[in-house]
Amino acid sequence: MPYLKLLAICWTLPNTALGCCFGILGLCLGGQSQFKRGVLEYHGGLVAWILNWLPNQPIALTLGHTILGRDAHGLDRARDHEHVHVRQYERWGIFFIPAYLVFSVLVTLRGKNPYYDNPFEVDAYTQFPSTRPLTGIPQRSTLSPLPKESVAKPKNDQTQQNFH
Numbered sequence: 001m002p003y004l005k006l007l008a009i010c011w012t013l014p015n016t017a018l019g020c021c022f023g024i025l026g027l028c029l030g031g032q033s034q035f036k037r038g039v040l041e042y043h044g045g046l047v048a049w050i051l052n053w054l055p056n057q058p059i060a061l062t063l064g065h066t067i068l069g070r071d072a073h074g075l076d077r078a079r080d081h082e083h084v085h086v087r088q089y090e091r092w093g094i095f096f097i098p099a100y101l102v103f104s105v106l107v108t109l110r111g112k113n114p115y116y117d118n119p120f121e122v123d124a125y126t127q128f129p130s131t132r133p134l135t136g137i138p139q140r141s142t143l144s145p146l147p148k149e150s151v152a153k154p155k156n157d158q159t160q161q162n163f164h
């Protein structure tokens, strides 16, 4: 293993440990795990329940070298996007989560979407635009905001529910 990769793994180890804590709890409560492309993935059980209760209801979430997903299908769909975050964690290490939150606050203060306009998400969606949307929240254009009616979730919309 190249020394730089080993250093990156150590640099973000606290984030990975946090992800493993959620993942192991998920395993104890009906979840599953797998190892793909050098990353531990956990899905289902408690992990799915936690993701469902997060503000933007993501289908997957990266913590260091772990990816938490609602189910195996969601992980397959989100894997490329989440691996951009893995590389971001390797660069930012323990500062990734605070930096992510600070950027979310800053873009919100500028009237933009805290998720889609966060530079970390912009980077991931720029590299893999086909992974949109990975959450149930409405997307917001930074150039021309959508009218309120067009982003409202219709009742009984099965298509939207597939991405929650």
Ligand SMILES: [Zn+2]
Pocket: 081, 085, 120, 121, 124
């Ligand atoms: Zn993302």
